[in-house]
Amino acid sequence: MQFDGTTDALLAISIVWGFIFIYAVMASMDFGAGFWSMIYMNKKQLKATNIANRYLSPTWEVTNVFIVGIVVALFSFFPGGTYVLGTVLLIPGSIILLLLAIRSGFLVFSHAAKGYEKALTYVSGISGFIIPAVLILVLPVTHGDFVYQQNGAYQLAFAHLLLSPHAYSFMGFAIFSTLFLSSxxxxxxSNVAGERDAYQVYRRNALISGPLALIMSFFIMMTMRTEANWLFTRMMNGLPWLVLSFLLFLIAFAALFLPNTYNKDRLGKPRLAVIAITLQYFTASYVYGRSHLPYMIYPDVTIQSGFTAPETFRALFISYIIGFIILFPGFYYFWKLFMKDRRYIKQHE
Incomplete structure (x- = not known):
């Protein structure tokens, strides 16, 4: 497949897409954990809420770092494209920011205001369930069918978007992916923490939500064929990658039925499942992103038309490399401290 973009523009959009992928996976796990914390809040014996809160407590702020990175990278590398995106996504973007602010605020106060802990947990859990569904609407908007020009300005056909099966297939996929990845x-x-009941609950949730997420991905392709045929055709050119993505999903699903490494009395290798499903989402997102190029918003806004000056890009690129070198040890230490240290994972609340 031939691209018209310059090397600089392709490198820049790869950085942006990398931020988007990392945030999508981390945020799905984060939002889902908040939702499960709410669902099992009154079932103390399962300790499922304790497990969810133990994961949420250190990670939700780190996750927000990447959404800031996405916005900064878009504005820095593609000021022209970001202007159009910002104009078109004014309404859904405002809704997203409001929900993120509500969730972040209520997550903080749910631990500080003990008298209102349940109410605050419900608000943060519900908002965390809605946010992925609204966030993912950015993708069908960029397919072009919902964007038009009026008096020289780009506008979003919001009513058309709300009536689109394509948009709802994306929303369903976002919701079930959030539940699946977080489960x-x-x-x-839970497996590492030795919480058998919580492990069984989340394994069961994964077995239910995983196939539903897969079904919604098929709905996306079906509706894409009629509403964004240009993208569907290009994605079909990457069919081997889509097949690989499907096989990785099967590996992740099958891993939940393998003998457990840590505990012989239960089934499943959840660590293998997490790795396989992350690779599966990466493969699928690669096909989607590659097929979407060179368009940021089809058919008018491309990565070339919205790109910054080459000199500016090179300066920014060096800054990003330096920033990554500075931040990487911190992220590694965070992972080692909260995600790998069994003393933290196994702590009793």
Missing amino acids: LLLADF
Whole structure:
């Protein structure tokens, strides 16, 4: 497949897409953990809420770092494209920011205001369930069918978007992916913590939500064929990668039925499932992103038309490399401290 973009523009959009992928996976696990914490809040004996809170407590702020990175990278590398995106996504973007602010605020106060802990947990859990569904609407908007020009300005056909099966297939996929990814991670977390009941709950949730997420991905392709045929055709050119993505999903699903490494009295290798499903989402997102190029918003806004000056890009690129070198040890230490240290994972609340 031939691209018209320059090397600089392709490198820049790869950085942006990398931020998007990392945030999508981490945020799905984060939002899902908040939702499960709410669902099992009144079932203390399962300790499922304790496990979810133990994961949420250190990670939700780190996750927000990447959404800031996405916005900064978009504005820095593609100021022209970001202007159009910002104009078109004014309404859904405002909703997203409001929900993120509500969730972040209530997550903080749910631990400080003990008298209102349940109410605050419900608000943060519900908002965390809605946010992925609204966030993912950015993708169908960029397919072009919902964007039009009026008096020289780009506008979003919001009513058309709300009536689109394509948009709802994306929303369903986001919701079930959030539940699936978070269930897998919390199953792994529970397994390491030795919480048998919590592990069984999250394993069961993963077995239910995983196939539903897969079904919604098929709905996306079906509706894409009619509403964004240009993208569907390009994605079909990457069919071997899509097949690989499907096989990785099967590996992740099958891993939940393998003998457990840590505990012989239960089934499943959740760590293998988490790794396989992360690779599966990466493969699928690669096909989608590659097929979407060179368009940021089809058919008018491309990575070339919205790109910054080459000199500016090179300066920014060096800054990003330096920033990553500085931040990487911190992220590694965070992972080692909270995600690998069994003393933290096994602590009793």
